[in-house]
Amino acid sequence: MRFPDDVPVLTDGPVTLRAHTAADIGPAYETCQDPEMQRWTTIPVPYLQEHAVSFLTEQIPANWADGSSYAWAIQYDGRYAGTIDLRDGRGGVGEVGFAAAPWARGNGVMTRAVKLVVRYAFDRLGWSRVIWRAYVGNWGSRRVAWKAGFRSLVTMPQEGLQRGVRRDEWVASVTPDDDLEPQGHWWDIPVIESNGVRLRPLVPTDAERVMAACNDERTKLWLAGLPSPYGLDDAHGFIEGRISWAADGDGVSWAIADPETDELLGNVSAFDLRNRNDPTIAEIGYWGHPDARGRGVMSAAVGLAIKHAFTPLDDGGLGRRRLVLYAAAPNTASAHVAEVNGFVRTGLARSASARRDGTYEDLISFDLLATEHPDYRKLLENVAD
Ligand SMILES: CC(C)(COP(=O)(O)OP(=O)(O)OC[C@H]1O[C@@H](n2cnc3c(N)ncnc32)[C@H](O)[C@@H]1OP(=O)(O)O)[C@@H](O)C(=O)NCCC(=O)NCCS
Known part of the structure; x- marks a missing residue:
């Protein structure tokens, strides 16, 4: 031409x-x-x-x-x-x-x-x-x-x-037969601030705090799959990976941050959002930085994540119907976080949670239905009005 x-x-x-x-x-x-x-x-x-x-x-x-x-x-x-x-x-x-x-x-x-x-x-x-x-x-x-x-x-x-x-x-x-429109979800990671905590996207400057949290003995005990020792590269890989989750439609993962200083206090995620058998569920997972434990931070953060997960898609949420959560049986702190947020124990898988030393713990499963959440009931009442 x-x-x-x-x-x-x-x-x-x-x-x-x-x-x-x-x-x-x-x-x-x-x-x-x-x-x-x-x-x-x-x-x-x-x-x-x-x-x-x-x-x-x-x-x-x-x-x-x-x-x-x-x-x-x-x-x-x-x-x-x-x-x-x-x-x-x-x-x-x-x-x-x-x-x-x-x-x-x-x-x-x-x-x-x-x-x-x-x-x-x-x-x-x-x-x-x-x-x-x-x-x-x-x-x-x-x-x-x-x-x-x-x-x-x-x-x-x-x-x-x-x-x-x-x-x-x-x-x-x-290809020529494809719609030139987005395929699948690219989830937003909204900033949510309430109950004394801030959820916000993870950023590269969180890497030092992620590394410290993941080198903590208790984190290592319950998250046996984490690299050990956990280096700064691992932390950057974790942060990038969590950003990819949102773009791939797989999950939404927040930094739990101090509302005053914005310092990372932990991590909470809603993931498995493209579950093949049931794309209306999400699994909730979390870990806390050692210096933020024992003061209700995680319970508050998980409460905010649950609310976002149950918020309808049209209102910017994840539109989930059912949430699941798993905790090793001796991990009473994690079970407490689940239960104060309304999760119900649904079962015990025997010898299903791998420990780093090659032994296994029983694994408690929990679930929570959207219809059981107070905001869901409020929503229905508003519709009825
Ligand atoms: C990549 C580039 C072409 C985008 O151009 P643009 O005119 O901003 O594109 P659009 O406005 O159509 O879309 C950009 C989208 O990316 C988003 N975006 C930009 N930076 C982002 C980031 N770091 N993370 C996530 N999303 C990002 C924008 O928010 C926007 O999405 P939205 O419309 O949903 O808000 C431009 O940034 C550029 O020229 N970059 C340098 C050259 C380059 O990278 N070329 C491509 C090489 S493969």
Whole structure:
């Protein structure tokens, strides 16, 4: 195709994709100074004016001409807002790549742009699949891919190559029959503050406190699967993993924090949200930092997590019908937390809780139904009114 004459203009109203012009060189150069651009893409670092000149005036036109890739400038709010391209396409399968100018981010611009080019790939180029890939940890890009309907996400170790260094990659794709809409839940992790505790998302600066809590003898006794000794890398892996839970639809995990200092006091989670047999349940799990035990922190935190789990989906909750919880029989503190929150003992699995020394304890199972929760009854009364 001839550049720029054959470059199709694609638009959905707010976002227009068009051929690059010389006027885009300055804004494109500015965009490439952004640390996030350098961190998550393969652009040269340092990024010079001459890089922008040759990319926009030589490489992009040449790629349109030989069909190796198709790059559009994104126009939003009357300005150049980034670049998006379709590349490869051999055998009818190709990739999408994109970058937004920092000022334009967080307005849904890239999600709109991705949907426009994916439709173009299917309807005009006849592709049978579009692939998205991003270095692991690029949550903004992953969110765009999820919102645009990409699915079947996998993590490919060392699949990416950035300036000579291998990096793990996330890979997902869409096909022509797929809705370009989110698949599955990406759960919010809301900040909830009540009863003297704050639930909030885990953040990397919690790692030291996570490490201390998970090296504590009592934590190690009841959570036999934890690495021992538990290092700072383990703590960072735990925090990243809990963030992934929410994106994968598997669970919501909070830091329990001191409302005054925001310091981490423990962890509470509602997980197993994609249970194959019953996707209306959740399991509740928790551990506390040693210096926060014995003053009702965990009971309060679990109460808040339960309420969120039973809150209907339409009201921003997890829409659960039934919660389950397990505690090793001698772990009376954990059983207490469950029972003060209304959990009912449903059984005892014999010799089912592994200890670190190779022995086993009995495991108590608890459950709690939404219909038993005081807020649920209140909800029903309101409906009756
Ligand atoms: C990734 C990028 C293109 C997103 O562009 P954008 O215009 O902000 O995209 P959108 O507004 O359509 O969607 C971004 C979504 O990601 C979310 N998001 C951003 N950072 C996030 C993070 N760290 N964790 C979770 N979500 C995040 C935004 O809240 C938004 O979701 P929402 O609409 O539900 O609130 C932009 O951040 C960018 O250019 N980054 C640098 C280059 C890059 O990474 N390119 C992709 C390489 S694979």
